[in-house]
Amino acid sequence: MKKTQSRYIPDSLVTQIILSLVSGIAFAYVSQRYAIEAGILGELFINALKAIAPLLVLILILTSISSYHQGQKHTIRRIIILYLLSTFSASILALIASYLIPQHLTLNTSLLGVTVSPSSILEVLNGFLMSMVTNPIEALMQANYISLLLWGIGLGFAFRNSSHPTHMVLNDISSAITKIVRVVMKCAPIGIFGLVSSTLASTGFDVLWQYTHLLGLLLGCMLLIIFLFNPFLVWWYIRRNPYPLVFTCLRESGITAFFTRSSAANIPVNMALAKKLGLNPDTYTVSIPIGANISMAGASITITVLTLATMHTLNINLNISTAILLSIVASICACGASGIAGGSLLLMPVVCHIFGIPDEIAMQVVGIGFIINILQDSAETALNSSTDILFTAAVCMSSQYQPTEKAEYLRDIPIFIDKKP
Known part of the structure; x- marks a missing residue:
């Protein structure tokens, strides 16, 4: 039975997802009615x-920190610096691209009324800090x-400093939750089939054409980060061709994140890939959950581009100091959007308020964002999640990388074979 199953069903999750994507498109074309009803599988x-991701993040970070070896301290610090650098640089890139290719939105400006005076960044920082000290039970419930x-x-x-049995219990809890997530991820092809078929059957891609320029700018900025900026940072650390590692992370992590649209939910995928690459568990069990919260280059791009498009539409001038403020705020808000599908769009009113744009206008921009959300949020999450494992692997390799015996991809990624002496 197993031999028959393995003959017709591919073992690779990526291959299964691609097949479910093609099947979903075909099903939506053949039967629109039943394709819409199949959306329940995706939901x-x-x-x-969404239900398991918050608990997974809490337990993984708790367990990793509690059993963390002091010798890996500087490695984690460098990975976090790369995460933050990528997030802020993505905002700068989006800022420059929006100046070179200004976007104008169709907004109902009669709702403008009196423009509110720009608020201080301290207001954003205040909300950011208050969200950090939320009750843990409430934080779990609200993700x-x-x-x-x-x-x-x-x-x-x-x-x-807990006893050894306590550490064993924490590790067992972490393993149990990870197993649950793996079971959920095995259902990914079925869920993606439902998502793709229902989306195409209900809306199709016709509605995207009226915002192709805006969507093209967003995706273009994300592609530049994926294929130029991130590889440059990796090359800077390892001094070798970074693209074999970049393409591996995109294939194994980015494709799955594209459809799940949640960096937190993609943590088990990144952890499994880190294990295949033979990275140090003491490093990646800490860096990957942290990266799912602060490595948000895609969200930073979305917030910056949409905010500047709104300002261009309303003829609001943006000087250099205000542009720097926008990049900082976009980076902070991007971190606040962590792990939530469409989270960057939900924080648009916060950023718009700082620059004197009323909530009525900001919510129109959010509505436009949800129109292109099918591709924008998927590409954003693919960038965010693949960056987590990419920078973790790069820093591990730069730190006199020695792969473990379980590194299954040594034959597939030439970059690992040419190790430092």
Whole structure:
């Protein structure tokens, strides 16, 4: 039975996802009515991921910090610096691209009324800090990943001096939750089939054509980060051709994240890839959950481009100091959008308010964002999640990388074979 199953069903999750994508498109074309009803499969899959992702982030960070080896401290610091650098640089790139290719939106400007005076960045920082100290139970219920990150780190340090049985219990809990997520991820092809077929049957891609320029600018900026900026940072660390590693991370992590649209839900995929690459578990079990919260280059691009498009539409001038403020705010808000599908769009009113744009106009921009959300949010998450494992692998390799015996991809990625002496 197993031999027959393996003959017709590919073992690779990526291959299964591609087949489900093609099947979903064909099903939507053949039967529009039943394709819409098949959307329940996608909703079940996404809701299952949303339900387990907050608990997964909390437990993984708690367990990793509590059993963390002191020798890996500087490695984690360098990975976090790369995460933040990529997020901020993505905002700068989006800022420059929006100046070179200004976008104008169709907005109902009669709702403008009196323009509100620009607020201070301290207001954003205040909300950001308040979200960090949310009750942990409430943070789990509301999927507040910034608060969960803080609680996970705090509890992890608190458990550092616990007894060995306590560490064993934490590790067992972490393993149990990870197994649940793996079971959910095995259903990814079915969920993606439902998502693709229902989306195409209900809306299709016709509605995207009226915003092709805006969508093209967003995707163009993300592609530049994926294929130029991130590889440059990787090359800077390892001094070798970075693209074999870049393409591996995109294939194994980016494709899955493209459809799940949640960096937090894609953590098990990145962890599995890190294990295949033979990276140090003491490093990637800490860096990947943290990256799912602060490595948000895609969200930073979305917030910056949409905000500047709104300002161009309303003829609001943007000087150099204000542009720098926008990049900083976009980076901070991008981190606040962590792990949530469409989270960057939901934070648009916060950024718009800082620059004196009323909520009525900001919500129109959010509505436009949801029109292109099918491709924008998917590409954004693929960039965010693949960057997590990419920078983790790069820093591990630069730190006198020695792959473990379980590194299954040594024959597939030439970059690992040519190690430093």
